[in-house]
Amino acid sequence: MIRVAVLDDSGSVVYTVSVDDVEKLASSLPGQYEYAEAPDGVSDWDLLESWWHDGEDWAKRPRRPSKHYTWDPSGRAWTPDLDSIKQQCIRDIDDAAERRRMEDTTPGFGQVMEYQEVYRQALGVESGNSGDVSMLEADVESGLAGSIEEAAGLVIQRRHKWEALGRAIRSIRLSAKERVRAASSLEDVESIRDEAVMRIAAL
Incomplete structure (x- = not known):
């Protein structure tokens, strides 16, 4: 089984899932979602809260200041709403x-x-x-x-x-x-x- 993270268009994790066939998962995702193999040693919760994928590799995000901030993947920073x-x-x-x-x-x-x-x-x-x-x-x-x-x-x-x-x-x-x-x-x-x-x- 392969643990895969489903990503939104900002690279943030929407959910994780373990699958046998990654290609099958990819074909079933709506167009606005991407996927990446989840990094080893990182729990699902930590992945959801603190990590993002830039299209090439995983990176840990800084702590979100409050719920009034959104993640800006281009600037790689939390930006205030x-x-x-x-x-x-x-x-x-x-x-x-x-x-x-x-x-x-x-x-x-x-x-x-x-x-x-x-x-x-x-x-x-x-x-x-x-x-x-x-x-x-x-x-x-x-x-x-x-x-x-x-x-x-x-x-x-x-x-x-x-x-x-x-x-x-x-x-x-x-x-x-x-x-x-x-x-x-x-x-x-x-x-x-x-x-x-x-x-x-x-x-």
């Missing part, structure tokens, strides 16, 4: 923004509803048209405030602080994402992402 890397960097920026927001809030849909309701009650107290103040009463009962009026003031103060933080995050996030989309090099894309993540974390 810039569009894919841009999408990942945009996700990184959005993730950094969400992490920073969560430092000042409690996650969960029910918690969002609670924030909205206590803010509505606080605005009512501030305007002199208060009705239900049960959320604010909970703040007083828990010792967070000495009175309904004080509780309302604290809620509004926290809301304004949150809105200011949100505006700052949004400004950095949207600006950085547009710059990433417009960037033309890997270095610029990653630099923009790193700067944005750092600035958001520092807020």
Whole structure:
């Protein structure tokens, strides 16, 4: 039996197979595939992950930097898929923004509803048209405030602080994402992402 590697048009290994008749295998392959006898002493897994064939001989590829890189057989190097890397960097920026927001809030849909309701009650107290103040009463009962009026003031103060933080995050996030989309090099894309993540974390 002969161990043979089936290759795509970049020389990368698609799969390996052991056959008695190599010519028969060759005649059954689609036109975009080639084949080469697998090198001795190299496991199938290692061959799939780390080796390629240049049409004449086997060579070991350098380690792939990430899934966003493709093998360039002409340059014999991994080349960045810039569009894919841009999408990942945009996700990184959005993730950094969400992490920073969560430092000042409690996650969960029910918690969002609670924030909205206590803010509505606080605005009512501030305007002199208060009705239900049960959320604010909970703040007083828990010792967070000495009175309904004080509780309302604290809620509004926290809301304004949150809105200011949100505006700052949004400004950095949207600006950085547009710059990433417009960037033309890997270095610029990653630099923009790193700067944005750092600035958001520092807020």
